[in-house]
Amino acid sequence: MNYFVSENIFAFNSGTEHSQAKRTRLFNKMGANAKYVTRDYNRFLARDAVALGLDHTQVLNMYDFFQGRTDTVRVEQPLRLLKQIPLDQYHIVSDNPNYSVIQHAGVPIARVNVMPATVGLVGDISYYDRFGNTTVRENWDWRGFKSSIDYFHPDGQLGVRKILNAAGDTVIEITHMNVDGKLQATMWKLLNYKGHNFRFNTEDQLFLFFLNEQLMTDPESLVISDRRSLDYVVADVTAVHNKWAYLHDIHIVDEKEPLKGRLFEAYVPVLESRAKDFAGVFVATEAQKQDIKRRFPKLTVVVAPDTVVEQPRLDEGVPAASSEAHHILWVGRLSPERRPEEALKAFATVIKNVPDATLEFRGYPVSATYLTELKQLADKLGVTEHVTFDEYVTGDALAKRYKNAAVLLQTASGEGFGMTVTEGFSYGVPAVAYDVRYGLKEQIRDGENGFLVHDGSTSILAARLTEILTNDAFRQTMRQAAFDTAQTYGEATVFKAWQQAFGS
Amino acid sequence: MFFHVNATMPRQKSGIEHAELKRFKLLNGHGVDSRVILRDWDPNVHYNANDAGISDDQLINMFDYFQEATHVSAKKLHVGDLDFGVLHTKNEWEAGHNRYLVTTRSGQLVARVNVDATDDQRVVSTELFDGFNNLYRVDQYDRRGFVSLSQWYTPDNKIGTETWQTPSGRTVIESFNRANAVGETNKSGWRLTDKQGKVWQFDSIELLTLHFFDCLNDDFWSDDEPNIFVLDRGHLGDWGLLHLKRPAYVVMHLHNSHAGDAQDPMHSVLNNHYEFSMNALDEYDAVVSATHKQTQDVIARFHPKTELFTIPVGVVPNSQLQAPRVPVKDRTFGKVVAFARIAWEKHLDDLVRAVGIVHQTVPEVSLDLYGYADSSDNYKARRAVEAAIKDYHLEDVVSMKGYTTDVGKVEDSAMMYGLTSRMEGFNLAIMEAISHGLISFTYDVNYGPNEIVEDGVNGNVVPYENVQALADAMLKVLQDPDLAQRYSTGAYESAERYSDANVWAAWQRLIADAQHKWPTKLAALPNHQEVQD
Secondary structure, X not given: OEEEEEOOOOOOOOHHHHHHHHHHHHHHHOOOOEEEEEOOOOOOHHHHHHHOOOOHHHEEEHHHHHHOOOOOOOOOOEHHHOOOOOOOOOEEEEEEOOEEEEEEOOEEEEEEEEOOXXXXXXXXXXXXXXXXXXXXXXXXXXXXXXXXXXXXXXXXXXXXXXXXXXXXXXXXXXXEEEEOOEEEEXXXXXXXXXXXXXXXXXXXXXXXXXXXXXXXXXXXXXXXXXXXXXXXXXXXXXXXXXXXXEEOOOOEOOXXXXXXXXXXXXXXXXXXXXXXHOOEEEEOOHHHHHHHHHHOOOOOEEEOOOOOEOHHHHHHOOOOOOOOOOEEEEEOOEOHHHOHHHHHHHHHHHHHHOOOOEEEEEOOEOOHHHHHHHHHHHHHOOOHHHEEEEOOOOHHHHHHHHXXXXXXXXXXXXXXXXXXXXXXXXXXXXXXXXXXXXXXXXXOOEOOOEEEEOOOOHHHHHHHHHHHHHOHHHHHHHHHXXXXXXXXXXXXXXXHHHHHHHHO | OEEEEEOOOOOOOOHHHHHHHHHHHHHHHOOOOEEEEEOOOOOOHHHHHHHOOOOHXXXXXXXXXXXXXXXXXXXXXXXXXXXXXXXXXXXXXXXXXXXXXXXXXXXXXXXXXXXXXXXXXXXEEEEEEOOOOOEEEEEEEEOOOEEEEEEEEOOOOOEEEEEEEOOOOOEEEEEEEEEOOOOOEEEEEEEEEOOOOOEEEEOOHHHHHHHHHHHHHHXXXXXXXXXXXXXXOHHHOOOHHHHOOOOOEEEEEOOOOOEOOOOOOOOOOEOHHHHHHHHOHHHOOEEEEOOHHHHHHHHHHHOOOOEEEEOOOOOEOHHHHOOOOOOHHHOOOOEEEEEOOEOHHHOHHHHHHHHHHHHHHOOXXXXXXXXXXXXXXXXXXXXXXXXXXXXXXXXXXXXXXXXXXXHHHHHHHOOEEEEOOOOOOOOHHXXXXXXXXXXXXXXXXXXXXXXXXXXXXXXXXXXXXXXXHHHHHHHHHHOOHHHHHHHHHHHHHHHHHHEHHHHHHHHHHHHHHHHHHHHHHHHOOOOOOOOOO
């Protein structure tokens, strides 16, 4: 079995989760059993995993495991059919689609919040006391069962969360108390696990216990730590030895200083302090491998693919050319290190020559403030009419966006691997990006499937974009080249590369 | 089913518990099944109830009922049996505190384990700490060896949420302590998850108790006969039992004077315990008083339409009624006894004074007081007794004997019994005294003494708080052996009023009334179908 270890699967995922999910799917498809392992308590995991194309056999969550819920399938639980509400005593009053109120003799005694994005399914139930305080909150899993119960401190902050099994017994208690005057979770207590209780001060200690319990049954397993925040936990795992870390990102703060530049703090454990606890690290590119080897000669560094293009996509070939010939797509998290500002600045120049050009951002912002700042910048640059900031999408919805685009714009300050670039290629979308370490340099062949532009030069960026948008014949050539590149990331090729990676 | 409703069954019982236990045993003796319903949470409730003669089969505690713990085989837990989820802990005994300190290998406190040092160091409660030295929870153990109540602490070290579990650890009852709109912390609600998984929310324990009564009424429902609820403590259900979902036969049992000043039953402010029930009198199916006098006073003041029953709360066992009688000449001449707590309401200093007056004429008189001294106001009642002893120089005449269980032996050798209380609900002690042939002297005090003692038959009833009259009555008996023997014989015979057969007959009248009214109550139910053969 292969275990790919991460924190969570979110509603909005970053490249790390996407990469990990693609790898999990590929391995299972190729007959090498793999599980996407997550630490966090997430009532929506089943829904979010499906959004990443994973079914319950491919995901293993710590809380699910202790709850005995790993095989539970979804059964919709409408709030009006909830057996726990004595409807011969209480009324359910629904004044809006988001929540209903349980009343006794006209007095509200509880509020049932509807499961997000459903019609009338139970999401959570908050019970009130006679003063109107929330006393208990019952949290329902997406799969339609009561998963946990919260009690609160007098000021309304979470006091204790009890995680339940199917019988309704508490399997984990998470206590929140003060440390240095600040309320935080101070204890994870695993109850009656194999007949004993186990107390932990941190969630990661519980996670380590869980990993060892799981891996003990399968000591020949391979473990890949996909999240830098969990490297120290995986390093502590004793049940297996074949432990690796996949470095999805650039490990140095300044991409121009690979040998002497400061390491990102999160990379210190796997590259330095706990390096000996790993069999080695995987990176996406030969260039990153060489940089790491030169700096940390004792490390085993192996190149392994960070993405895969699924066969059905390749089978369809290059999609018909976009109807919106002058549409630029930018995909990714709206965050400073991805520099969406650069895209706006370059675009402001593009529309001078291509007045009907449009730019679409697709991704979730790191904060509402940051999104506002970007919108203000668009305004200042006078491009607001041509720019959209659209919600994060995956799957078919995202495919549609790629099919609509003439060119993909990538402005990151450094990348382990540009997954969206390869994704764009698979839809015949050429990419324009800055020439920064590591992945983009290898993925984009300047002038063939896109352009690499000297870092920070928005005017050249704009020129290259304009060239692709305005020269239809050239664009058609590039589309084919892009698609050809994507074919080198096909399932068989990638899996073979992984097999070689393991063999090394 | 016949339900006796009370709060709990403590080791030190008051008259109410004694009265209830006598009724419970009377019913058992006559083949009538009943249940003792105890409302309050009490980790020792089964132990104490079993000790009082109530088996688990006939005991239903409200918390137990919802905790699915009515029948649990007891297991004595010791500190070594506990699992704190921490490896390699060390237990250190703190003798002065009757507790163990459980620490990690590095010396950090994991728990304090409080034990009962008188019971083989049985675990009573645990105070649990997290890894950051916060007390986050106190677990209270049921005496049968499981965590019954968990008290979750707030960051400022107060009890926040309280949860009650089944023996297997599933939470079924929660209660909350929260601030109201002006910042005062109160019990703010109760939440119940029942066996069917239904979740109920109650504003107060009274509403939870009412739900519990409804559950009992359903569980024991019969179309053939009503459930009878006898409420022995008003606060548990004087309101609730009037609001049952389905009918039952609800009995309000008076155990004390309904009037705040028992000597002024017509006009004084009502005894707070009965103020509600006296105002809602006609809503009960029946009201029970232990004495005819109280029944008459209730009628005179409230003119109720509901059924009133006079049923003594004491029963003199047949063995005592048939026991050989001890003639006065074989008793210690002049020995007066009293069995009562030395407390303000018992006013025993007056009895000492009466004996003091008698002593001036009959030096052989003596007084033995049996009972605990009440500690209120720094033993004020005992100090009053001691002052009276000093005033009359009775140091060699009056003895405070403390508590005894050998009542029969003491009463078979004494001659007289004295009672000078300010008020009474019945007074089992003086009933027991006449059954042993003691000549009884009492103030004319409501309720019980002035009915159990029949003036000129088994002793004398003298005007309330008239010490001289009490002394005169005693002197008359001490100076007239024939009169003494006549009163003693009268005492033995007057005890017949409290025979098992007589008290049982009184309860049978009540049960018959319940039965008689049942068809009407059933007929009033919507859509009720008569059961056809």
